[in-house]
Amino acid sequence: MGKVNMFMFKGGGVKGLLLCALLFCFPASAFSEGWPARPVRLIVSQAAGGTPDIVARLLAERVGAGLGQPVVVENRPGSANMVGAQAAARAAPDGYTLFFATAAALVTNPYTFKSLPYDPVRDFAPIGMAGKAMFLILAHPSVPAKSIKELVALDKADPGKLAFATDGPRNFSGMVAAWLNKVAGTHFLAVPYNAMPQGLQDTVAGRTQLVILAIPSAAPFVAKGQLRPLAISSAAPAPGYESVQPVADTYPGFDLVGWFAFVAPAGTPREAIQRTNQELDRALHEAALVQRLRGFGVYTDGAGTPESTGEFFRAELERWGRIVREIGIQPE
Numbered sequence: 001m002g003k004v005n006m007f008m009f010k011g012g013g014v015k016g017l018l019l020c021a022l023l024f025c026f027p028a029s030a031f032s033e034g035w036p037a038r039p040v041r042l043i044v045s046q047a048a049g050g051t052p053d054i055v056a057r058l059l060a061e062r063v064g065a066g067l068g069q070p071v072v073v074e075n076r077p078g079s080a081n082m083v084g085a086q087a088a089a090r091a092a093p094d095g096y097t098l099f100f101a102t103a104a105a106l107v108t109n110p111y112t113f114k115s116l117p118y119d120p121v122r123d124f125a126p127i128g129m130a131g132k133a134m135f136l137i138l139a140h141p142s143v144p145a146k147s148i149k150e151l152v153a154l155d156k157a158d159p160g161k162l163a164f165a166t167d168g169p170r171n172f173s174g175m176v177a178a179w180l181n182k183v184a185g186t187h188f189l190a191v192p193y194n195a196m197p198q199g200l201q202d203t204v205a206g207r208t209q210l211v212i213l214a215i216p217s218a219a220p221f222v223a224k225g226q227l228r229p230l231a232i233s234s235a236a237p238a239p240g241y242e243s244v245q246p247v248a249d250t251y252p253g254f255d256l257v258g259w260f261a262f263v264a265p266a267g268t269p270r271e272a273i274q275r276t277n278q279e280l281d282r283a284l285h286e287a288a289l290v291q292r293l294r295g296f297g298v299y300t301d302g303a304g305t306p307e308s309t310g311e312f313f314r315a316e317l318e319r320w321g322r323i324v325r326e327i328g329i330q331p332e
Contacts, residue, residue, distance in 0.1 A: 035095050035269070035271065035272055035275070036067050036068070036069040036095065036096065036272075037069070038069060038096065039064075039069050039070040039071070039072050039096075040064070040067065040069060040070070040071045040072070040095070040096050040097070040098060041071075041072055041074050041091075041096060041097045041098065042056060042060050042071050042073050042074065042098045042099070042262075043074050043076050043087055043088045043091075043097065043098070043099050043100065044073055044075050044076070044077075044084060044100045045076055045077060045078075045082075045083065045084025045085055045099075045101075045102065045105055046075070046081070046084075046102075047075060047077040048075045051133075051214075051216070051296050051297070051298070052100065052102065052260060053073070053075060055130065055131065055260060055293060055296055055298055056073055056100040056130075056260075057073050058289065058292060058293070059100075059130055059262075059280065059283055059284075060072070060073050062279070062282075062283035062286070062289065063280050063283055066278075066279030066282060066283070067275065067276070067279055071098070073100075080104060080109060080113070081102055081104050081105035081109065082105075082109070082113075082116060082117055082118070084105070085099065085101070085105045085109075085116075085117075085118050085120070086117040086118045088118075088263075088265060089118035089119070089124065089265060090118075090265075091265050092265070093264065093265040093266060093267035093268040093269075094268070094269075094272075095264070095268055095269055095271075095272030097264070097265060098127070098262055098263070098264050098276065099124065099262070099263050099264065099265075100130070100260060100261075100262065101124070101260065101261045101262070101263045102258070102259070102260060103257075103258050103259050103316065103320075104172075105120065106120045106124070106261075106263075106313060106316075107120070107313065107316040107317050107320050108172075108175075108320050108324075110317070111320060111321055111324040111329070111331060112324065112329060112332070113331055113332065114331045114332060121317075122266060123265065123266050124263040124264065124265065124266055125263060125264050125265070125266050125268055125273060125306070126261065126263055126306045126307075126309035126310040126313060127261070127262035127263055127264055127273055127276050127277050127280065127303075127306055127309065128261065128262050128276070128277045128280045128281060128303030128305070128306065128309050129259065129260075129261050129262075129300070129301075129302075129303055129304050129309055129312065130259075130260040130261055130262060130280070130284070130298075130300070130303070131259065131260055131284075131293055131298035131299055131300040132234070132257045132258065132259045132260075132298070132299055132300070133214055133215075133257060133258035133259065133260075133297050133298055133299070134214075134215060134232050134233055134234040134238045134241075134257055134297070134299065135172070135173070135176065135212050135213060135214055135215070135232070135233040135234075135256070135257070135258070136213055136214075136215060136218045136222075136229045136230075136231070136232055136241070136244065137151075137176075137180075137210065137212055137230050137232070137233065137247070138203070138210065138211050138212070138213060138218055138221075138227040138228060138229050138230065139151065139209060139210050139227065139228050139230055140203055140204070140206045140209050140210075140227065141225065141226070141227075141228055142206055142209070143162065143209050143210070143228070145230060146230065147230055147231065147245060147250075148180075148184075148231040148245070148247050149250050150230075151210075151230055152184045152186055152250075155186040155187060155188060156185075156186065159186070159187040160187040160188075160189060162188050162189070162209045162210055163188065163189035163190070163191050163208045163209055163210065164177040164188050164190050164191065164208065164209075164210040164212065165191050165193055165196070165199030165200065165203045165208040165210070165211045166190045166191065166192055166193065166199065166211075167192070167193060167199070168192040168193070168194075169192060169329065170329060170332075172212075172256075172258060173196070173211070173212035173213075174190055174192060175324070175327065175329070176212050176233055176256050177190045177210075177212060178190065178327040178329075179254070179256065179323050179326075179327060180247065180251075180254075181327075182326055182327055183251045183254060188210065191208050199211060200213065200221075203227065204221060204226045204227065211227070212233070214258070214297045215241065215297040216296055216297040217297075229241070229244045230244075231244060231245055231250075232244045232245070232246050232247070233246075233247060233254070233255075233256045233257060234248075234255060234256075234257045235248045235254070235255035238299060239294060239299065240294070255319075256323075259316075260298070261309060261312075261313075262276060262277075262280055262303075273306055274306070277303055277305065280303040281302050281303035281304075284300045284302045284303055285302055
């Protein structure tokens with residue numbers, strides 16, 4: 001029957017998406033019931049030692065224990081997740097290669113790059129969600145605002161006087177800042193940094209007034225009173241930060257989060273997809289692991305199903321496509 005896709009393009013660009021992977025028409029004859037008979041490779045498109053790598057290794061250990069074979073992490077960083085994604089896309093669809101996918105690899109790269117060495121739609125089949133990462137919108141204490149509503153009012157009273165430190169217009173915090181300007185009608189300046197630690201330090205020092213950070217990066221500065229959380233980028237509050245209101249409370253529909261998911265090369269047998277999903281979901285319901293993941297700013301409700309994961313990808317593609325178009329980013 002050929003390869004099964006995560007979902008399909010219809011027309012020009014990423015439009016009118018249809019979920020094909022959810023049919024799971026995998027060639028049974030190509031798969032042995034003895035899977036896995038050897039170690040399984042999990043490709044991570046970031047360098048060793050960062051949060052995505054640590055989270056991937058925590059999950060790989062537990063999924064491997066459930067499968068009865070090691071799940072071995074292979075780091076393939078570079079080119080905005082493209083190196084690892086390409087390696088996973090070109091791997092044999094035999095159940096022995098998985099990809100620890102990021103939102104950047106699957107749903108924002110298609111809009112920010114003119115061409116990719118892989119097709120994020122046709123080349124992958126969903127397995128399950130690994131977790132989501134919420135981001136805080138924070139202000140230097142000198143900013144007289146304690147909520148997103150008050151921050152917007154400050155800008156409208158004196159437009160363009162407050163500046164966000166961002167990781168650039170094509171990266172997450174830059175796009176969040178631009179989208180906030182769009183939905184709120186504000187004129188916050190966006191100051192791009194090649195290295196966000198410098199942007200963070202500049203905000204702590206007051207040279208920029210605003211910054212968008214993942215919860216673990218923000219936590220020590222919040223605890224010391226060096227930064228004040230005004231809002232969270234997700235539609236729902238984060239555990240431990242229930243007092244920080246979502247931007248969506250003021251601007252409904254605002255829900256921008258990072259996330260990680262397990263996917264496989266398109267055409268991977270259904271049995272491998274389902275079994276991996278089951279072991280991933282089992283791991284994500286271990287209380288001790290859930291607590292460890294929260295320490296890295298990753299929150300989970302479980303893996304979901306391959307079908308629900310595919311639906312989530314579809315919704316994210318539509319969401320980010322609309323955002324990129326409306327804030328005027330052109331692919332390069």
